[in-house]
Amino acid sequence: MSSSSSNHSSSSKPNPSSKKTLPLRDIPGGYGLPFFGPIKDRRDYYYNQGTDEFFKSRMQKYNSTVFRTNVPPGPFMAKNPKVVAVLDAVSFPILFDNSKVEKKNVLDGTFMPSTDFTGGYRVCAFLDTREPSHAAVKGFFSSQLAKLHNKFIPTFRSSVSELFANLEGELDKEGKANFNHHSDKISFDFIFRLFCDNKNPDETGVGSSGPKSFDKWLFLMLHPLITLGLKFVPTFVEDFLLHSFPLPFLFVKSDYQKLHDTFDKYGSGILDESEKYGITRDEACHNLVFLAGFSAYGGTKVLFPALIKWVGAAGEDLHRQLAHEIRTVVKEEGGVTVSALNKMSLTKSVVYEALRIEPPVPFQYGKAREDVVISSHDSSFLIEKGEMIFGYQPFATKDPKVFDNPEEFVGDRFLGDGERLLKYVYWSNGRETDNPTVDDKQCPGKDLVVLLSKLLLVEFFLRYDTFSVEAATILLGPLVTVKSLTKAD
Structure with a gap:
């Protein structure tokens, strides 16, 4: 996990989007025996191999980045766990073509949480x-x-100031600090203030329990897609409990009701306009809770720790460059403004690189509306109408035929000529070079996510010259421990 300023950005690569006739090949792979095949694949995916090795081993076995397999959760939780996996930068964007793929009830893949x-x-x-x-x-x-x-x-600068005070306090007391815990708190504070007319959540019915309520809600919806990795729990026990049947909404009903009622009360500035769009206030409020809790809070819950993990591990050279750029531009612009952020080219590149190497939402799904021919780098494949297409984004955005040293975090990857590679950064359910519309499924908050990521780095390096971290993997993202913070002179 290092950063370098070598010519990663400018080295030539084949143009994956160039038009050429590719041979039509049968899609390799298979689904195994009914019931037992999905169970075996699920065990490999979670416990025997892990996600990356699960896909990597099949790519090698079939000599293809497109193949058939089962994906979790499998029997009982999913009526049909069979998918066609697309794992390279060329085939993956079929999932963005809404004329060819249907996105009804496929957000979480082959199963859907209860409404x-x-x-x-x-x-x-x-x-x-x-x-x-x-x-x-x-x-x-x-x-x-x-x-x-x-x-x-x-609003974000007001919320994030608490993050650093809390990190420093825990570091002084414990010698280390749990970044995720404090990051979740400020993320919720920002999101609540943004959507609820700058109301302090501590002064509402939600109070300090907001992040924990959203965590509980997210877990109960997404448990079929995660593993806890608890060493004292046999894997077959965890597999049965998490992946075999849905956990009931009853466990989070009171928490969700409190969240709904609070957003309904304090988010009136937004919700009062819903009927102009033909949406009832009640439907708009439940959508607002989902946007705030799943998309915004759930996204930053993964994104911010991943960003700090990669930047922290990149080392002092990158930290020094970021600190110099950020402090110079802020001084020249007279403050932290949109104009200032737009002039921080290295900071932007670092954010895009973090989104490339560890996207906050690693999976995409779509169901073929019709028979469709897709292409990888070297072959074409026919996907039949009704088949589920599955994309594992970290493989597509670490495609070695597009990116040099794809497994390496390269802070300056998207500087200069490297900016042309942004069209292969897919974290937002679309290309980074595209803008979301009402006719697609690209994240409507795409630009806000990039802005907040840049702001987090700006606030970090206005205060600190360098820092160090340790990271481990939990649930769907990294657990980051801050080991040191060196304050700026």
Whole structure:
């Protein structure tokens, strides 16, 4: 996990998007015996191999980045765990073509959580682009985010100041600090203030329990897709408990109701406009809770620790370069502004590199609307109508035929000529070079995510010259421990 300033960005690579006739090949792979095949694949995926090795071993076995396999959760939880996996930079974008793939109820793949978790509604993330309500709901929230743009920087800076005070206090007391714990708290504070007219969550019914309530809600929805990795629990016990049947909404009902009621009360500035878009206030409120809790809080819960993990591990050379750029630009611009952030080219590159190497949402799914021919780098494949297409994004965005040293964190990868590679950064359910519309499934908060990531680095390096971290993997993201913080002179 190192950063370098070598010519990674400018070295030539074949153009994967160049038009050429590729041989049509049968999709290799298979699903094994009914019932037992998905169970075996699930055991390999979670316990015997792990996610990366699961896909890597099959790529090698079939000599293909496109193949058939089962994906979790498998029997009982998913009616059909069979997918066609697309694991390279060329085949992956079929998942963005909404004329060819359907996105109805596929957010979480081959299973869908009960709508009890979202107030009985299929919220926007589960709607297909051809469903009339999709454009209405996405358009509504996109317009609200646009209206809030002047609040992004001051609200986040106000929330994030607490992060550093808490990290320093825990470091002084314990000799190390749990970044995730403090990051989750400030993420929730920012999101709540942004959507609830700058109301302090501690002064509402949610209070300091907000992050824990969202964590509990997220876990109960997503448990079929995770493993706890508890050494004192036999894997077959965990596998049965987490991946064989849905855990009931009842366990989080009171927490969710409190979240809903609080957002309904304090988010009136947003919700009062919902009927202009043909959306009832109740449906808009449940969508707002999902946007705040799943998309925003759930996303930053993975994104911020991953960003700090990679930047921290990159070392003092990158830290020195970032500190110099950030402090110079802030001084020249007279403060932390949008204009200042746009001039921080290395900071932007570092954010894009973190999103490339460890995207906050690693999986994408879509169901073929019709028979469709897709291409990898060297072959074409026919996917039949109704088949589920599965993309494992970390393989697509670490495609060695697109990126030099793809497993290495290269802070300056997207500087200069390297900027052309941004079209292969797919974290937002679309290309980084595209902008979301009501007719696609790209994240409506795409630009806000990049802005907040840059702001986090800016605030870090305005205060510190360098820092060190340790990281481990938990659930769907990294657990980051801050070992040291060296304050700026």
